[in-house]
Every structure is written in C-alpha cells, then in structure tokens.
Amino acid sequence: MSNEISTWNGYPVHGNIKELDRIIESEGIITLDKDDIVNLLSAEGESHVTSGVDANLGEAFNEAVNALPCKVDKVEELLIDFRFGNRQPKMSELSSITDTLSETNPDINIMWGITSDESLGDSYKVVLVASEKS
Numbered sequence: 001m002s003n004e005i006s007t008w009n010g011y012p013v014h015g016n017i018k019e020l021d022r023i024i025e026s027e028g029i030i031t032l033d034k035d036d037i038v039n040l041l042s043a044e045g046e047s048h049v050t051s052g053v054d055a056n057l058g059e060a061f062n063e064a065v066n067a068l069p070c071k072v073d074k075v076e077e078l079l080i081d082f083r084f085g086n087r088q089p090k091m092s093e094l095s096s097i098t099d100t101l102s103e104t105n106p107d108i109n110i111m112w113g114i115t116s117d118e119s120l121g122d123s124y125k126v127v128l129v130a131s132e133k134s
Contacts, residue, residue: 011041015049028115085120
C-alpha cells in the first residue's frame with residue numbers, strides 16, 4: 001500500500017487516486033458516482049484507496065482489505081467497487097462480504113457497486129475507498 005498522499009478534487013487521499021476516476025467513468029450493474037466518493041472523502045479522518053485482484057472474489061477482497069493501514073473496525077465509511085471480467089459475481093458472494101464487514105464493524109457505512117472490466121479475464125478486482133475514524 002502506498003503511504004503517498006495525493007489530492008483528488010481537493011481531498012487528501014492515500015493510495016492510487018486513479019482508481020477513483022475509474023470508478024466514476026465506469027458504467028456498471030450498480031454504478032457508484034462522484035457524489036458517493038466525495039461524501040466518503042469529506043468524512044473526518046484519513047482516506048485510503050486499496051485494491052486486490054484474484055480469480056476468487058473473496059481473495060481479491062481480502063487482498064484489498066489487508067492493504068488498508070488500519071483494521072476494518074476503525075473504518076467509518078467504506079466504498080467497494082467490485083469489478084469482474086468474464087464471470088459476474090453471484091449476489092450471495094457479495095452479500096457474504098458485506099455481511100462479514102457489518103458483523104466486524106456494526107457502525108460501518110458501506111456503499112458498493114459492480115462493474116464489468118473485460119481486461120480482467122477470469123479474475124475479479126476489488127477497489128476499496130475507506131475513511132478511517134479520526
């Protein structure tokens with residue numbers, strides 16, 4: 001994970017801010033937009049962007065979570081962009097991930113989207129945008 005701080009639309013963000021632009025530019029099954037990102041980044045605390053790629057959706061998610069500099073119970077707001085190549089994720093897989101997050105941190109506010117990215121082939125990519133509690 002990059003500790004480098006960049007500025008995106010006036011907000012300081014740790015990580016690859018290009019992922020934020022990709023989220024906005026993507027049309028998906030469930031689309032996240034600029035307002036979703038701005039609402040998260042405007043929350044108090046530090047903001048982080050991480051990602052994970054794997055042939056297994058759960059492993060891609062774990063890779064992204066493990067790249068966060070804080071534990072999930074310290075995250076107040078979380079935006080999850082699930083991207084898929086040739087295999088669309090099942091709703092049960094997505095629900096399992098969000099349910100686990102809510103059990104770990106009952107106060108977490110989760111927003112999520114699902115987009116197709118043919119460049120992923122048989123893999124999944126999970127991008128997290130997290131606002132750490134201050």
